[in-house]
Amino acid sequence: MRAAAAALAGTLVGLSVTPAMAAVTATSAEAPVGASCLDVDMATTDQRTVKGDNTANLSLHVAEAQALARKAGRRPGQDVKVVVVDSGAGGFNNPGPTDLPSGHGIAVAGIIAGADQSEPKIDVGIAPGAGIVDKRFYDSPERSQEGEKVPMAADLAAALADVANRRAPGGDLGGRVVVVVPTQVPHSPELEAQVDRLVDTGVLLVAASGDRPTGDSGFPDGYQDEPKKGEDVADLVWPAADPGVVAVGVSTPGSSGTVLRSSAIDLSAPGADAVSRARNGGWCVVAPASTAWAAAQVAGVAALVWSMHPDEDAAHLRTRLEQTASGNGGPSSPITGYGVVQPVEAIQRDVAEMGAEKKVQNQPARPPRAEADVLAGARHDAVWWGLGGGAALVVLLIVRPLLSRRR
Template identity: 30%
Template sequence: MLNRQLTIGLILVVSLFCTVLPAAQSQMVYSSRKTGQTWIVKWRTKVPASFWRQAEQIGNDEEGVYLVRLRQEADVEKWRQRWKTHPGVEYLHPNVRYDPGYRFANRNLLSAPGKSYYLYKTRFPQAWDFFQRKADLKKVKPITVAVVDTGVDLSHPILKPFLTEGINVKDPQAPPEDHFGHGTKVAGVIAATWGVRHGPAVGAGKIMPIKVMENGGDGEVFYTVKGIREAIRHNADIIVLAQGSWAYSRMMEEAISEAEEQGVLVVAAVGNSDYDLNQQQLYDRPLYYPAAFPSVLSVGAVNVEGNHFSISNTGPGLDLVAPGDMIYTTTINDSFSFESGTSFAAPQVAGAAALVWQLHPDYSAREIRMLLSQTASKPSRSPEWDEKTGFGILNAYRALRTTGINPDPGEPNDSPQQARLFSLSQELDLVLTEGDQDWYVLNLDQAGKLHIDLVHNGSKEKVQLFVHQLPAKRKQSYSLLPQAGKNRIEISVPKGKTYFRWTVPQKVAGQVKLKFHVTFSAAADNYEKNDMLSQAAPLPVKETKAVYEATISKQGDIDWYQVVLTEPGDLNISVQPGTPRFDPVIFKVQADNWEKMRYDEKNEGGTETLQLNVEPGQLYFRVTDYAGNPIDRPYQIAISFEQRDSSIYENKKK
């Protein structure tokens, strides 16, 4: 058995948003999450010459995907409306800003934790000993972990033995050298989980640096996706993403699907919560993309005490947590530092995944993901899954010593009383046999539409899904034929609990294996259909502030409203998001004032406000999402009006 005394100077790595916790209070640092007028366009057909009259190409990924910048004279509204509906365009969306997260105020701890405390909490020392006993180190398969980030310090003495040839996506002629530090910190956590500071490194892991940003503030989804695809092409086994955004990107979803198809495990941090300049928390949910995608192993953070770390995002889809508070790791210039954030929790999971994969080279990426979730540590009597800790804290030792993966972890769930509570945006596995029925339950806090994606794992038998709203005994049933690929079911559901009952309607000789996940979209609001100016929904102006609630319920949804004013005065209209997924844009039309029609001052989750000096008449305004995405939470419109002195208005009329 290896004698591993955990001394000072551990290395930490990885994945999503970093928090800097210096000795004194630090100022919050914000960066614009928009990249100007740069857009991603994927063409199904040859690009027509007319497209390039108002746009110039500044990058391309695979065939048909272009990064373009609008020319100065282009009207973004007209350009976008014209090309997003073109039959040759598969999708068009903004080049969303991706970054490693914000900086936070200092954590005032009575005493700093040991430099290796987090490895004890995740039981890596026992995992190393077990690995050494069980693995044939001469035959163990090397596992390559790609760090898609700011690069890595290529000469750091701790990291250098692990590094394999990397790629600089933005400047292919230059090495993926890290000048900022975040990627080096992520890589350091991975190396730490392999025991590098405590004797000979365990296993034969490699770290592949993929540089997609220079300083943490210049990240873009376009280049991050290019980095993911480069990692896949260069045979990475695991990809760690220490960056992200609340905004959905079709291009990113395609890259994640490609990784899954190629058998590559993607590990991503869930992101750090958002704070204002007074250090008041604005949003701590939902998860950042790409962590929010069902096939990504999403990782949140716990603090030194092992409880939910308040800066770690929460919500549906969270898989695991690991320590993310005061993590000692490598940084540039051959140095080390303490760091905090979900960026330094996710790499611990990636490091554990690499060790498991070396012991079980026959496992698929999906099976590795399942095993780590099934072996996580949870306090007794706590729910199997929750929005703050997912399935629990990473337990590297239990993951390594567990033989076999439970193909049906929901059992026993043969009745409504035993129904397994599950989360949106999370893949579930089940096994059906003749006479068997598997019950699951989803608890929604608002009405909307569910999108159920089912994958038939190669069986030829039909399966049947019953969707119940109990105790009202409302029931819908769906019979699904065996076919390759996915089946999608879309159903409208009320607020509250929705039950799913899976069965096989015929005799079967063996087992029918399935996997499914469920996503949610908001129900259409009471103002629909108001997609055109001529359909604008009237919003009454009251003596006191009036608040109205609406939804962006479909792709490219446009909500038009009308305000009728009978007196002159000061009008304030605010659009307040209910989630940082929503980045509202207001476009106003007023007969006597066409100046500054488009209002878009804030980023995701920020309130946009019109402050207008108005005369009697009609005012129309339109609300959309910057990226054109459907939004799963309602937004509010607040309207207040203060009447101007009527004598001034009468004199003006004379």
């Protein structure tokens, strides 16, 4: 498996993302403008398209990563299933309306594998070749909604138990599976047991690290305002709090007013300005910044990368994502974890020597691969010539007075 990963990395090195490419992307992108995905209802007919760019995907260099997959003869996300445990993701690519109380799950599925918008042309899904599996367990993400089923620990535990059962021999969820939980609930012993059980089946479980509640009844209570010094919800927000889960934060600057700080965060993603799918069959923009959208982005990247490394298991995939994130090599951050996920680096980098055992040691992410320094040799020679010349000048200044006196 390690030899295969090294060979693949060697064949793909020609499509590395250079700093110049990143600069062009940053300056040429136009933020998407369109209806917010959660504001679009099934009857909306005048808000079906988005203008601008999918700036979230551009910042992650998704197009370059997809090009690597296609060059290798694979669809991005091919042979990987992504289970969306949310408000319902069925019909996320329908051309017409989908009858669901909330568009949250559809937006999550659209970020992962949504069909591209044709006019104007906008790339949407990160891993369009992945198979989306719908596991609905609530109706509305807002706890203030009356008469609708909201996210609860007991219901989420039951949903994850069903997914684990389907992973059993003969079940319909064999092979490579990413499970994404883009919501937050309190801890319960049963939920913790089912999270651990599901992770033990060999899935990669990705979860939102937590958004700041907007109402008095929101969870977790007492975190409605701006973050206080030392804020840390690592033990409060589940399933992200479980060490077997990849907890995802938001990397977009200025998002502290909508997301929570947590030392449990492993990876981060933009969590905003992504184009996705809406309940009316059109396209929409996810807003505001949310760890739910960031979790969907990381799940999509995971499916894309896993499709390029089919011989690796979920533990190796997690190591690959974390060790190629754009961290600074230091401790994890309570906002971005080990860094922003980088699909191109995750595909290309030979991380076989890291091994899944490194996760147990909680190693920090390494910074992205540095460009080769072609002038290093010339600088080395120049330094030594300069030192030699300086030494000769010092000797000359000392000896000259002595020679003058002798004359």
